[in-house]
Amino acid sequence: MSNFLYLFRGGDESFNKLSQEEKQAHMEVWGKWMGELHEKGKLVDGLPLAPDGRVVENRGEVITNGPYAEGAELVGGYLIVSADNLDEATEISKSCPIFDYEGSVVEIREIVDMEDH
Secondary structure, three states, X not given: OEEEEEEEEEXXXXXXXXXXXXXXXXXXXXXXXXXXXXXXXXXXXXXXXOOOEEEEEHHHOEEEEEOOOOOOOOEEEEEEEEEOOHHHHHHHHOOOHHHXXXXXXEEEEEEOOHHHO
């Protein structure tokens, strides 16, 4: 069993156009999906990310407010899931609610031990 990081990109523009009731309903879909993953022992952690932040470059010589990415590429949140392999992690991601509102990408990356590198 390994842990995999899901990085969620896109969908914020469509989500922000929803009414408050529609947003709440969609967040309930996320809660249900994550609850099901938890019940199956697949959810390790996960939270949305604030839209603002900082970009640090050249060991702090350049610090800018950010992130700077196209809306469809902006990382809006993350999830850590436990899966047997990349194929299983990919299969789990297919039911992700991000795809309900034009979220374009779930990037999946295996989390490896520092000792393995």
